[in-house]
Structure formats: C-alpha cells, structure tokens
Amino acid sequence: MARGGRSGEKARPTIAEAATGAVNLAALAAGAIGAAALHSIPIAALGGIAYAALVAWDVVGERGGAKPRVSSLPDPKGLADAQTRAAIETIRGARRELDKVLAETSPDVQAHLAMALVSVDELEGRAASLAARAEDIARYLATTDARAVQRDIDQLAQRVTQTRDAEARAQYETARAARAEHLHVLVELANAKERIGASLLSIAATTEALPAKVVRMRALDAQAMDALSGSVKDELDEMNGEMRTLEETLTTLSQVTT
Numbered sequence: 001m002a003r004g005g006r007s008g009e010k011a012r013p014t015i016a017e018a019a020t021g022a023v024n025l026a027a028l029a030a031g032a033i034g035a036a037a038l039h040s041i042p043i044a045a046l047g048g049i050a051y052a053a054l055v056a057w058d059v060v061g062e063r064g065g066a067k068p069r070v071s072s073l074p075d076p077k078g079l080a081d082a083q084t085r086a087a088i089e090t091i092r093g094a095r096r097e098l099d100k101v102l103a104e105t106s107p108d109v110q111a112h113l114a115m116a117l118v119s120v121d122e123l124e125g126r127a128a129s130l131a132a133r134a135e136d137i138a139r140y141l142a143t144t145d146a147r148a149v150q151r152d153i154d155q156l157a158q159r160v161t162q163t164r165d166a167e168a169r170a171q172y173e174t175a176r177a178a179r180a181e182h183l184h185v186l187v188e189l190a191n192a193k194e195r196i197g198a199s200l201l202s203i204a205a206t207t208e209a210l211p212a213k214v215v216r217m218r219a220l221d222a223q224a225m226d227a228l229s230g231s232v233k234d235e236l237d238e239m240n241g242e243m244r245t246l247e248e249t250l251t252t253l254s255q256v257t258t
Helices: 015-019 022-038 041-060 082-103 107-141 146-162 166-218 222-250
Strands: none
Touching: 082 107, 082 166, 107 166, 107 222, 146 166, 166 222
C-alpha cells in the first residue's frame, strides 16, 4: 500500500530509530559476544556488518527510499543572532540536498551509508543544541556593555588609590573586584559565542560536502564503497567528539546574574 498516511500502513523507522531497534542491537551484541568467546575479530566484523545491514533494511525497506525526516534544527527565522541564523540556514540547506541525493541513491549504497547517516543525525542534533546556546549568550550580551563595566573598574581602581579612609578603600576594592569578575565572565561568554559560531560553520561545511561524497560512492565497487563510507563515518564521529567536548566546556561557564 502506498504511503501518505493511509490506514493500515506501518511507517518505516528513521535511521536513528533503526539503529537503536531491539533486533538490530541484538545482532550487534551477538556478534560482539561471539567474537569475545572465540577471540575472533572476523566474527566481530560480521556482527557489525549484519547490524549495518539490518539498520539499512529497516530504513529503506523492500521498496527503497528513506522515510521523510523531521529535522531537529530550529527554524532560522526564529533566531535573532545573525551569525547563528546564517549557519543554521546553511546546515538545513545542506541536509535538504543530502536527503535529495539519498532519495536518488540505490538501497545498497544507502546500506553502506547507514551508520554514517546515524552520525549525521547526531551532528544535526548537536548543531541544534549549540544554536540554542548561542542564542542564549547573544541575548544576554546584547543587554550588557562590557566597555561600561571596564570604565567602572577603572574608576573604582582610582578611588582605591585616592581615598584615605581604610574602610572606604576596602569597600571600593571589593566593588572593583566584583566588577572585574563580571568583566571576566563577559569575556568568557563572548569567547564561547565565537567558538560556537566557528563550530556551526564547521558542521555546515562538513554537511555540505556529504552529497558529493554520496554521488561518488555510487560509482564505486563494494570494497571501495566500504572504505569511503568508513572514512565518512570516522570524519563525522570525530566532529561529533569535538562538538561534545565543546558542549562540556560550555557547561563550565560561570553564571551571570543581572
């Protein structure tokens, strides 16, 4: 029965759903257990191959063609920060192009790409998370003038050196230290915002290159296809790792109160 919301049809799972399906994970686990019991790397490899094949089968099905995705990326129109909005627009456009190319790609090539596409979905989710953080930081920085804080620091430092009253001098120094800490956090936030912007552009560039790599895979034999799909997945996994590290770094930022 054709798609389009007709009753009685079971929707095909997304790549991420297929990758975490009970049967597919069981196949992966069986390969790992068998490899451990027999100390066999080939068995482990076969388990991984079977897992990737089951994921691809769940996604493309007998009829081919992946299930339409629901993007985790925000609507660029709802983003106030211009840099973040431009990056998300680029990533969304690159993903649309990738989906278009995949729709024109045979199921066997899609099968080789199944695990790499799971990494693409993960990277897209991280881009959405980073965009939200960038918006939050940009929103706060727009309400605060770092130059005004610096002027306050300079004025308080001058009062510290000029006043003769020890108690007043101590209070001025306390105020100066508080403003200096405020300025330090503002600098941290600005640097974090810059790192997020650079990371989003890196994700955009990586995603934009994927459609061409898929088209190249169509012309390759199975062995070369395996090598290229593995290379693509390694590249995506490395970037996911970098984004994960950035997210962990961002959680250490000091809280700024108004």
